Amino acid sequence: MRKQKGxxxxxxxxxxxxxxxxxxxxxxxxxxxxMSANDSAAAASIRTINTxxxxxxxxxxxxxxxxTLALLGPSTKCDGTGACLIDNVLSAGKKSGYAYFxxxxxxxxxxxxxxxxxxxxxxxxxxxxxxxxxxxxVIRSTKTLGTATASIAAAETGTNxxxxxxxxxIQ
Numbered sequence: 386m387r388k389q390k391g392x393x394x395x396x397x398x399x400x401x402x403x404x405x406x407x408x409x410x411x412x413x414x415x416x417x418x419x420m421s422a423n424d425s426a427a428a429a430s431i432r433t434i435n436t437x438x439x440x441x442x443x444x445x446x447x448x449x450x451x452x453t454l455a456l457l458g459p460s461t462k463c464d465g466t467g468a469c470l471i472d473n474v475l476s477a478g479k480k481s482g483y484a485y486f487x488x489x490x491x492x493x494x495x496x497x498x499x500x501x502x503x504x505x506x507x508x509x510x511x512x513x514x515x516x517x518x519x520x521x522x523v524i525r526s527t528k529t530l531g532t533a534t535a536s537i538a539a540a541e542t543g544t545n546x547x548x549x550x551x552x553x554x555i556q
Contacts, residue, residue, distance in 0.1 A: 416510075423512045426481040427503045428524055428555060434485075434501045435522040437470035442495075444468065449495025450520065454478055454487050482511025486540035500546050504537035512536070516555075517546035525552035 437457045442450050445465050451457050458476025460467020474480045483503045491497045500519040505512025514528030515537045525546055530553055545551055 420482075420509070420511065420513055423482040423505070424514050424528065427483040427505075427512060427514075427516050428526070430475055430480060430483070430485065431501055431503060431516050431518050431524050433471060433475070434487075435518055435524070437468070438499055438501075438520070439522075440470055441468050447495060449491070449497055450489065450499045452487065452489040452491070452496050452499060454485060454501075479506065482506055484536075484538075486537070488540035488542065490543060498543060500541055500543045502537055502541035502546065506536070508534075508536045515541075515552075517541045517552055519543045519546050523554050526555045527552060529553040529555060 434454070434457065438450050441448070441457060445468070448465050451468065454471070454476045455467065456465070457468055457471045459469050459473050463469035475485065478485050482505055484506055485501065485503045487499060487501045489496050489499045498520045500517060502515065502517040504515045514526045516524060516526050518524045530551070
């Protein structure tokens, strides 16, 4: 009799079952780690915007703070119409699974305040916390409260950002 070479159907099914079990364990952990990375990137982007706002107000004292992300972003001249302080992706308002918003209560120049906020594009998929900061440069998050259940869809006001029942400073 001739010996057969190769694997039996049972052996192949066992290998496929083991691969599926490993994938079932690994994929949720991968998604959670990606969401955590997006949360960290959003906090870092808010910090970058805060630093850019201070730089903008120093370089353009007649304008004060920028009241839109586009003013902080790139332009051909890097003047008051675009300061080249943040990248074009962030100045467009979406980066790393988060949407970014900026608002100001000042209506005349120089602009005296700003509030920047960020929320996940898809809640509990691209991120799990809303972030905000204003001219005091303290980054606040809903994650520390553990009560947020939905992403913000528009710019937060400075009053909401400073409300300790909605946002707490991150450590």
